Amino acid sequence: MKALKLLIPIILAGFIFFSCGDGVVDPIDDVPTDLAINQYEDGKIELSWIYINPSDADTISFYVARKVGDQIWYENGWGANGNYGFNLDEETTSIIDLIPTDDTLVYAYKVRFWNHTTERFSNYSETIAYFSPFTSPTDFVSAQLSQEEQFISWQDNCIGEDGYKVDRKIGNGDWVKEYKILPANATDFLDNVTLFDSLSYRIYPYTGISRSERLEGNVFNSLAAPSNLETTILDVNKLRLNWQDISIGEDGFYIDKKIGYQDWQLDYAVVDSNTITYIDDFTLQCATMQYRVRAYKGVYSSNYSNIDTTNVILGLVGSTLTPGNALDVAIADWNVLHRTAYVADNYAGLTLIDCINPSQPLYMNSYELADRTLSADVIDNFAYVATQNSANTQGQISKVDIADELNPVLISTIYTQGIPKDIIVYGDFAYIAEGVNGLSIYYAASSLFFESNYPLSDARKLFFYSQYAFVANGLNGLSIIDVLDSNNPFQVSAYPTSGLTNDVYVENGMAYLADGENGLTILDISDINDPIEISQLETGGFAYGVCTEDSYVYLIDKENGLFVIDASNPVSPYVLGFLAMDTEPVSIQQSGSYVYITDNEGLKIVQVKP
Template sequence: VSGNYAYVADYANGLVITDVTDPRNPQEVGHIDTAGHANGVYVSGNHAYIADWLNGLVIVDISDPSSPEKIGHFDTDGGTRGIYVSGDYAYVADTSNGLVIIDVSNPNSPEERGHIDTIYACGVYVSGNYAYIADERNGLVIADVSNPSSPEEVGHIDMGDKAWETFVSEGYAYVADQTNGLVIVDISDSENPEEVGHIDTYSALGVYVSGNYAYVANHVEGLAIIDVSNPSSPGEESYIDTDDLAQGVYVSEGYAYIADQTNGLVIVNVSNPSSPEEVGQIDTGDKACGVYVSGNYAYVADTSNGLVIIDVSNPNSPEERGHIDTIYACGVYVSGNYAYVADLGNGLVIIDVSDPSSPEEIGHFDTDGYAQEVYVSGNYAYIADWLNGLVIVDVSDPRDPKLAGHIDTDGWAHGVYVSGDYAYVADWLNGLVIVDVSDPNNPKLAYDMLWMTFYSVFGM
């Protein structure tokens, strides 16, 4: 998205340009066939740079979005999957051909400047003098690109696949990693975090810790309950299937509330962790991705269906009490009478839920990025804003939220949890980033833990 337009790499259909001035009524305004299969797009100024699979790099003039025009092309030797543009250079993830660096100072005549082999480069992000390469078969490769003509590998982390969510409790971060299962990190020293424990699960996407147990939303495998009384030696206690894809979980007073995508909200009695029992379920309308429980209500971030409020006073018979449309609710946090919704490209939406049957939007803050998750502490909302890093918003007046601070986390911030003076940011390819937020107006990097792909953070 750039300005009022969304630029979509639409595979065999090429580049599609959509006017999103009214997000509720998007209109296609332009299209261009790119000859290959458009896998990725990066917009800079008046140009769109397209990773066009076997057709290499395609450069399109989008100064008139209704009439895009191809002006440049560079054939790479692999299959282009990802692209990032910084300054005069396009960095192309070229699968079996590694990373290709292309000089695009003249978009009409792009030229290769540098190249570095990786096993199977699928994505790339550039920050400062470094390119962070997501390599499907080799984890994260870090290359020094201070001299684009001679890139040099300086670091590598074998990361498995995707770490989706982290729960912070009593000096430990519990990471749900889609390939590696549950990983436990000692964060008692925020400047020197250390992995201390690990247990394989099928496909961990979410985690919540309560007492001696970690409750893992395990995708198609449902809910896994892990004994973490000894963090250095976690052991599986039990497991229960859900009908769809368990993505998020919240535990309260003996019940686990699971955001189960198209199956809605699933409620499991976990008073005996060794023998969990499903007791309730309710369809939420779209794909339940996040859930927060406060009092007798479960607040479900239901993607394009917005925020759904469920009465769970009787967990055996949950009932919808309220609903409010938002653009694309990804995460939700409830504090007092307000629900704070991370609403993707719509930023932060603040909803008065004092009457759960009639929720009302009262505040909004555009975060510039794609709000993935939100955590509220005191008068501040901390937003994981994807490529825009961590955004801190002053919500002392919920009707008039204002920017307090911002920090670029270098990766793709997807999750955040705040404990004391620190915000723990799940920063995708950049791992776990720990930010000192003792002064919310001036957040500072405390530690950057490049050890796996983090996707989300949550804690208590």
């Protein structure tokens, strides 16, 4: 007992030493509580707190610290004068702060007080923060890496958060709050999961006791999807699919197939588990084929593999630059050993391309003309060429002997009434689409001379069938002109489309129009006096040229490329295949297994048939 009495003074002396020595003052444990933050109005938030002073004898004042985004804490006031939130009297338990309430920055606050009587600061309160609606994460994405792993990612939209928290729920179970706590600026995490679990996630940035609105996403953890799907063309009627099987325990694989722009054929084929290849047989002239594969087990199935796209008997086989700007093309098939493309090549004149080997078209020569060469047609040993001088509104037609293709000879020339945009020669006559001058007819059997004109507002392209000239008449649609009497042409009928009719082709009682933004427009002209629109097929750009063979329509879109369209049922045409082009195709002709396309680079040769 005597020893204990001696020890007590020593302990007290030590307590006094450690409390007061070196000027160190312990903070007050009591702190402001119940912090709240609310948007007061646009550009203003209100911060409030509660503190009840336990001693009437003590005088206190509050200090509010603020942190903006990734900046440091300002503990002794902020604002223009550096004294806002500083030394607030005891009766003040809230402040209004002027901040941008539509910002991606996080505005964080904490409060403490100074006891003037004891000359000590309290500890800080909990941190509270303002998260504007623009700080919320967006773009929830899940990617299944295996049957046991889900990679979860999102877009981080805020600056200055303490970190991210993730809540998770399995099926209809309870939420596991703060399932994951991640550092600031986090945008993803890898989650370990169980096969066939339905998972829900809530993701949000936090600072102190505050958070943004939560981003929610749902994931079903199924079989792992097949990967690296690719197709190999075995022959014109056969494809082989190969893929990588990374699932475990599947019953088999479903294969979906899509032809052109048609709908997917779901579960087109089914193969057994652990199979990684499939042979598809088909009979199509040409097509764009797409495939995708998924694993299945019972009623469950994986996500799809990558989609593999393959053009079958549809592809660019050859091309050549021309010296000018290729605007039109006519194909002359003299025999199996001689095929020449005659290109209206703008200022370069009439350019001849040897196409007997479509994979290697060869430039032969260019026949220069005085004006811009706009269009050409070839009959027997003669080329009929339409030109225009850019300085006036008239043009010329030139008849050129091409019996010796390397040495063309000019036979005859005549001025046109308007700008000759397109020329077709049929029998003894040349028919010219002359823009605002309409349709003009010229005798062409020997020397050229003018026969007659039928006025139209915007004659662009022509097609001749029977005794009729079908005229693509721009905004006025299609005009059908009877030219049986070359001296007295007259309009039989017309059909005004809602697009810009740039070209026309006629086959089997149907008129196929390249109709600008409308794509393909098909008219039934079985009654020549009363054309009837029966279908339209949009191509997503601007349809500019068209030709057909055996109900297959070859249509060029200036913004997209070549479309091969099956119009065997003209009421319901569909895109069978598509060849993207990054040039601007402006004319098209079909001959044999190929279509010949002119664009701003020159001549393209595309295979469309076996």
